[in-house]
């Protein structure tokens with residue numbers, strides 16, 4: 001038994017979440033975004049489990065992520081690379097049979113020059129103003145790529161987590177119009193939150209990420225997502241502290257009554273944000289154990305007075321999972337579920353569970 005924090009990935013939960021998201025867009029195929037090591041959950045294992053569940057289209061950000069995914073998945077599934085390619089990466093794309101997403105006219109030109117009739121995807125920016133061809137460049141891209149095989153046209157929603165936001169409808173119309181430059185080609189617009197906006201947003205392929213891992217905005221009534229991972233940390237020390245004493249660096253928390261405190265091995269070097277000082281929490285089953293004082297590099301102190309009889313040195317408490325909900329912990333730590341799961345540190349012990 002080590003003293004490390006432990007992240008246990010739940011492959012069956014992730015496959016169940018994929019099926020639940022697929023059921024919301026039954027006219028579309030449902031892909032899976034597994035960039036950034038499947039949002040910190042372990043991309044080979046996650047993609048393997050999703051392929052067994054029936055997923056045929058995967059998305060990563062970088063060519064190298066795609067190369068290792070291809071090794072894990074074998075020849076069948078489509079692997080799209082959101083960032084396209086860097087100079088010199090076309091041979092890797094060819095070798096691993098990745099599908100680059102072309103985001104600029106420069107990438108369009110390079111792809112056309114390299115054309116050996118491998119498929120590519122087109123990303124048109126319809127309002128995010130981040131990555132993708134500008135709408136006014138789409139016609140030129142279409143002309144330049146006339147001899148190339150384009151098998152997906154995509155765009156990305158800016159405010160999908162705000163169903164009433166104007167931009168959703170605007171981007172939907174702009175995308176529908178621009179995608180018609182490639183008639184008959186598969187289209188993809190929706191991330192996780194986009195799949196909650198209704199059937200209009202599904203097109204032929206959806207691209208959920210965070211929902212697969214149990215996070216993101218609250219899904220529609222009747223859809224329940226399960227945690228993609230459970231993060232637990234071991235208790236290193238349990239002690240009584242007295243009124244007037246403080247906890248942690250800077251003495252930012254002062255006790256007003258006698259409390260039982262426990263210090264656990266989980267800190268900002270492990271991915272627990274320092275902004276969780278005096279606002280984050282761990283769970284012991286149903287009981288919430290508030291963070292008292294600042295988060296240190298590898299340590300966090302909790303008030304365990306409520307459950308003092310159930311916790312001793314070596315006990316594990318939960319920071320993420322079925323009791324400590326990802327988005328609730330994220331709010332308490334001043335961030336988003338995305339950042340928490342992708343930010344877990346290298347020394348967090350990893351377990352992959354079915």
Ligand SMILES: *Cc1c(COP(=O)(O)O)cnc(C)c1O
Nearest residue numbers: 033156191192207208209210211
């Ligand atoms: C990351 C990403 C997604 C997935 O978004 P979620 O909000 O995690 O579902 C979809 N499309 C693009 C272009 C992305 O970068």
